Amino acid sequence: GAGVSQSPRYKVTKRGQDVALRCDPISGHVSLYWYRQALGQGPEFLTYFNYEAQQDKSGLPNDRFSAERPEGSISTLTIQRTEQRDSAMYRCASSPTRDTQYFGPGTRLTVL
Amino acid sequence: SQQGEEDPQALSIQEGENATMNCSYKTSINNLQWYRQNSGRGLVHLILIRSNEREKHSGRLRVTLDTSKKSSSLLITASRAADTASYFCATDAGGAQKLVFGQGTRLTINP
Numbered sequence: 001g002a003g004v005s006q007s008p009r010y011k012v013t014k015r016g017q018d019v020a021l022r023c024d025p026i027s028g029h030v031s032l033y034w035y036r037q038a039l040g041q042g043p044e045f046l047t048y049f050n051y052e053a054q055q056d057k058s059g060l061p062n063d064r065f066s067a068e069r070p071e072g073s074i075s076t077l078t079i080q081r082t083e084q085r086d087s088a089m090y091r092c093a094s095s096p097t098r099d100t101q102y103f104g105p106g107t108r109l110t111v112l
Numbered sequence: 113s114q115q116g117e118e119d120p121q122a123l124s125i126q127e128g129e130n131a132t133m134n135c136s137y138k139t140s141i142n143n144l145q146w147y148r149q150n151s152g153r154g155l156v157h158l159i160l161i162r163s164n165e166r167e168k169h170s171g172r173l174r175v176t177l178d179t180s181k182k183s184s185s186l187l188i189t190a191s192r193a194a195d196t197a198s199y200f201c202a203t204d205a206g207g208a209q210k211l212v213f214g215q216g217t218r219l220t221i222n223p
Binding site for chain 2: 031033035040041042043044045048050055056059091093098099100101102103104105106
């Protein structure tokens with residue numbers, strides 16, 4: 001079956017612009033997670049949802065970052081007024097239970 | 113912040129040899145997972161071991177967990193060139209639903 005998909009795969013934007021990153025989880029998965037991964041590092045948690053409810057957003061770096069999952073399926077991570085330090089790989093994962101998380105291919109964000 | 117620390121940071125071995133990677137973590141856990149990331153690719157789940165388990169096998173993979181030492185090891189036997197990747201351990205950090213990853217071990221298998 002289809003895995004987690006993310007779009008766009010690559011995004012280049014200018015500093016100060018807003019970006020929206022999309023995640024399509026595996027069908028039927030209750031939980032959806034967002035992580036950010038810097039080069040040479042492991043992923044760092046940003047936020048997660050169970051169904052449409054945002055359960056934990058403690059990893060969001062500041063109020064320029066927000067996420068939603070309005071119908072409990074597709075999720076969007078939005079970064080407002082992007083800065084160069086926001087450049088990273090943004091990864092989405094979904095899971096049917098609390099355990100194994102299945103990751104998408106990621107969106108590589110570059111802020112010029 | 114990262115909870116786990118993998119050791120070594122990089123490992124280079126000959127094809128056919130065994131590779132062992134270690135992970136240490138700081139807080140209590142319900143389970144620990146290992147993931148593989150090929151260059152430029154996504155994260156692939158390899159194996160999950162629960163806190164009440166000490167050892168688990170999956171094909172050429174063997175994972176051990178020592179909760180008293182807060183450490184885990186991943187052994188890959190009879191390595192292949194396709195095993196070249198970064199390997200990350202991830203914990204649920206006290207039973208939280210989010211995963212906390214280590215910095216990873218970069219494994220290179222030389223033909």
